[in-house]
Amino acid sequence: MTEPTHVRRSTGLPVRVLAAAFLTAALALTGCSGASDDAGAGSAADAAAGPEAEARSEAGAGAADEAGAGAKAGADGSKATRAPDLTANHIIRTASLTVRVKDVPKALDAARTATENAGGFVGDETTSRDDEGHERTRVVLRVPTGAYEEVLADLEGTGTLVEREAKAQDVTEQVVDVESRITTQRASVARIRELMDRATRLSDVVTLESELSSRQADLESLLAQQASLKDRTSLATITLHLSETPVERSGGEEEEPGFVDALAGGWDAFVAVLRWIVVVLGAILPFAVTVAVLVFLWMRLVRPRLPRRPAPAPVPAPAATPEQPTGTSAP
Incomplete structure (x- = not known):
C-alpha cells in the first residue's frame, strides 16, 4: 500500500534542511583553514625576506618618525618609551637697558658683581670713548x-x-617637540644597530650603515637644538648700555632757547668763523710768500739790468704862415 503524496513531501523537507546545514558548515571550515594557510605562508615569506626587507621598512618608518613625532617607530610597531614633560614652561627672556651713570667703570664693576652673585656670567663687552673723553660701555x-x-x-x-x-618668548611646544623627536630617533638608531648585528650579507651591511649614518646625523642635529633651547630658556640675556654723556629721550619736548643760549651760540659761531679764516690764511700764506719773494727779486735784480728804451725825440711844431690882408690878391 503506497503512502499519499503529501506525506512523502513532508517527511523529505527536514532531510534537505539538514543537508544544507552540513554543507554550509563544511564550507566555513574549509575557508578558515585556507585563511590560516595564507597567513602562515605570508609569515613565512616575511621571515624569509631577511634583513634587507627589514631595512626598507625601517627606512619608511624613519621618514614617518621625522614627519610626526610620537607615531609608530618602525615596522615592529615600537613607540617612544618616555612621554614629554608638559608641565614645565620654557620661556626665553631678553632685556635691554640704557643707563646714564657718573662713573662707567664703577657701574660696570657693580653690574658684574650683581651678575656673578646671581649665578650668571658676563658675555661680550665693548668699551669706547668719545671726543670729549666720556666713556661708553x-x-x-x-x-x-x-x-x-x-x-x-x-x-x-x-x-x-x-x-x-x-x-619674553614661550617655546614650550618647540621644546616638547624636540624632546619627543629625540626619543623616537634614539629608538630608531637602536633598531638599526640590532639589524646590523643580525645582517649576514655585505649588501645588507652597506645599506644599514648608510641608514645609520643618516639617522645619527639627524639625532645630533636634534640634540644641538635641544642644547640651544635649554641654554636660552635657563639663562636670560640682558644687554646693558652704560654712558657718561646725556642720552636724548625719544619723543621728549625741547626747551626754548634763552638769551644765554643765544649768546653761547653766537660766540661759538664767531669762534668758528675765526677758525676758518685762520685756516684759509694758513693755506694762502705759502703762496703769498712765494709771490712776494719773486716780486722782490724782479724789482731789485732783474729790472735794473734790463736795457732802457731811448726816449722818443720831440716833434717840432709847424711854422706859422703870415696872414694875408683881406681883399688883396697875391702877385
Whole structure:
C-alpha cells in the first residue's frame, strides 16, 4: 500500500534542511583553514625576506618618525618609551637697558658683581670713548631666569634709567617637540644597530650603515637644538648700555632757547668763523710768500739790468704862415 503524496513531501523537507546545514558548515571550515594557510605562508615569506626587507621598512618608518613625532617607530610597531614633560614652561627672556651713570667703570664693576652673585656670567663687552673723553660701555649679561627680575632692578639702580626694553618668548611646544623627536630617533638608531648585528650579507651591511649614518646625523642635529633651547630658556640675556654723556629721550619736548643760549651760540659761531679764516690764511700764506719773494727779486735784480728804451725825440711844431690882408690878391 503506497503512502499519499503529501506525506512523502513532508517527511523529505527536514532531510534537505539538514543537508544544507552540513554543507554550509563544511564550507566555513574549509575557508578558515585556507585563511590560516595564507597567513602562515605570508609569515613565512616575511621571515624569509631577511634583513634587507627589514631595512626598507625601517627606512619608511624613519621618514614617518621625522614627519610626526610620537607615531609608530618602525615596522615592529615600537613607540617612544618616555612621554614629554608638559608641565614645565620654557620661556626665553631678553632685556635691554640704557643707563646714564657718573662713573662707567664703577657701574660696570657693580653690574658684574650683581651678575656673578646671581649665578650668571658676563658675555661680550665693548668699551669706547668719545671726543670729549666720556666713556661708553656695552656689556651682555647671562643670568638664571629665577634671578632675572632681581638683577634687572640692581642694574637700574646703578644710575639714571634712560631706556628699558624686555621681551619674553614661550617655546614650550618647540621644546616638547624636540624632546619627543629625540626619543623616537634614539629608538630608531637602536633598531638599526640590532639589524646590523643580525645582517649576514655585505649588501645588507652597506645599506644599514648608510641608514645609520643618516639617522645619527639627524639625532645630533636634534640634540644641538635641544642644547640651544635649554641654554636660552635657563639663562636670560640682558644687554646693558652704560654712558657718561646725556642720552636724548625719544619723543621728549625741547626747551626754548634763552638769551644765554643765544649768546653761547653766537660766540661759538664767531669762534668758528675765526677758525676758518685762520685756516684759509694758513693755506694762502705759502703762496703769498712765494709771490712776494719773486716780486722782490724782479724789482731789485732783474729790472735794473734790463736795457732802457731811448726816449722818443720831440716833434717840432709847424711854422706859422703870415696872414694875408683881406681883399688883396697875391702877385
